[in-house]
């Protein structure tokens with residue numbers, strides 16, 4: 001009986017959800033595939049270590065991994081790395097947060113009110129097809145070369161994934177749920193808070209996750225132009241001054257941050273969309 | 278004589294639809310001059326072919342839509358919108374997938390009543406127990422079978438203690454066995470609570486078995502074609518009503534009515550094709 005219950009109770013995801021799950025699976029590999037993945041990482045480590053040592057690649061341009069890690073450790077203990085990392089995290093965090101608090105309400109309004117949708121849709125289409133980095137010169141021109149323009153470009157890059165996923169999340173709320181909300185006498189605000197928003201959260205989170213990666217990606221690029229701190233600056237500066245191991249140490253740090261951010265977001269998303277089965 | 282619980286008074290409903298041939302907008306008459314009344318505590322079933330306007334009629338009683346002509350009255354008062362005096366159970370359950378069974382029942386109570394948190398919880402438990410879901414309070418809809426989901430939906434509507442329960446093919450998506458046991462339970466609940474019930478179905482058997490009265494609808498335009506009082510009806514506790522000659526008689530009568538209607542529709546279609 002309980003077995004039958006289990007089988008019949010198991011909700012099968014629709015193709016879209018399966019696709020989303022696959023994307024999720026890419027972000028956080030299943031524990032079953034972890035040993036195999038570990039071998040892959042180990043392979044990369046070995047190649048990186050020995051290819052330069054054996055003269056397969058120029059050790060000046062690609063130093064052995066151990067050398068890079070040693071440099072990374074020096075940077076970390078001297079506090080230099082934290083100075084750059086915290087500068088980067090602050091900027092991308094601020095841009096990301098600003099995008100969150102503006103894109104979700106706007107997205108909800110666009111999805112909820114057809115008038116707003118018709119009014120803004122063409123403009124949004126134009127903007128979302130404009131690469132964030134293409135606008136960097138404009139941001140620098142208008143906002144100057146300081147922090148504001150960097151936060152602004154992160155916000156721009158994060159804004160659209162969140163906005164679009166919010167629109168589609170709110171729009172795809174089951175009309176039947178809205179109908180039953182009316183039957184039970186929920187006010188429009190109650191309906192939004194208790195029905196629309198929870199239903200849209202998993203979809204919104206897909207956009208948030210994309211925004212999380214974009215926040216770091218765009219910022220690093222922005223920091224390469226006119227900054228005196230930040231990981232992008234560190235990488236670019238090191239390359240200019242031929243401090244190659246230091247350059248790689250900077251790159252490695254951005255990768256680790258990206259990994260951490262994605263892992264955190266995937267975990268949160270999993271927690272919030274557990275009901276999707 | 279006291280006022281009827283529900284009065285459906287010469288109700289018409291037309292929709293603007295785009296014609297398939299011309300692509301121009303035109304009126305489509307979904308309901309045409311429908312009138313009937315339901316007594317307090319009565320169990321009315323409505324049966325009719327797909328597309329005859331059953332759901333449209335239920336939406337009007339629940340107040341989700343307003344009729345193009347005529348009016349619906351509850352306790353003699355005109356229906357202006359949804360109200361907590363009426364509960365609705367949909368075919369597709371309409372449960373919040375992120376809330377547990379208990380949470381879904383509480384959800385209805387949060388806005389429909391002014392109970393405190395503790396009282397809501399207690400009442401939600403009571404009603405889940407009433408529909409036989411004790412021990413499943415903390416399951417989400419995704420972890421429940423179709424029959425169990427529909428029980429949650431019924432518990433949720435009953436928990437608001439409505440005077441009228443409107444049900445739109447609630448058992449349509451269930452297998453035969455689950456459907457029969459839920460029919461039986463619904464009758465027991467009805468006998469106990471004496472809630473007025475309007476129950477829509479595709480199934481002739483279901484209509485005759487549950488209803489004290491069966492309204493047979495016809496399509497194009499949607500009308501109530503005939504109303505049959507079922508004398509043995511849901512009142513009796515006899516398990517085997519379905520096997521009696523009387524049951525067969527009513528089933529056949531309704532079948533014939535629906536059959537004629539179908540025939541007429543086919544003839545009309547053929548005529549149209551010849552023109």
Ligand SMILES: Nc1ncnc2c1ncn2[C@@H]1O[C@H](COP(=O)(O)OP(=O)(O)OP(=O)(O)O)[C@@H](O)[C@H]1O
Nearest residue numbers: 292293294305307326327328329330331332333334
């Ligand atoms: N909002 C609407 N706009 C246009 N046409 C509609 C609308 N709602 C219903 N209709 C039409 O009205 C008719 C009656 O629909 P309704 O859903 O009430 O049928 P039904 O009897 O419940 O059918 P079923 O048994 O398949 O559920 C159908 O032909 C349908 O296409």
Ligand SMILES: [Mg+2]
Nearest residue numbers: 331332333445
């Ligand atoms: Mg229907």
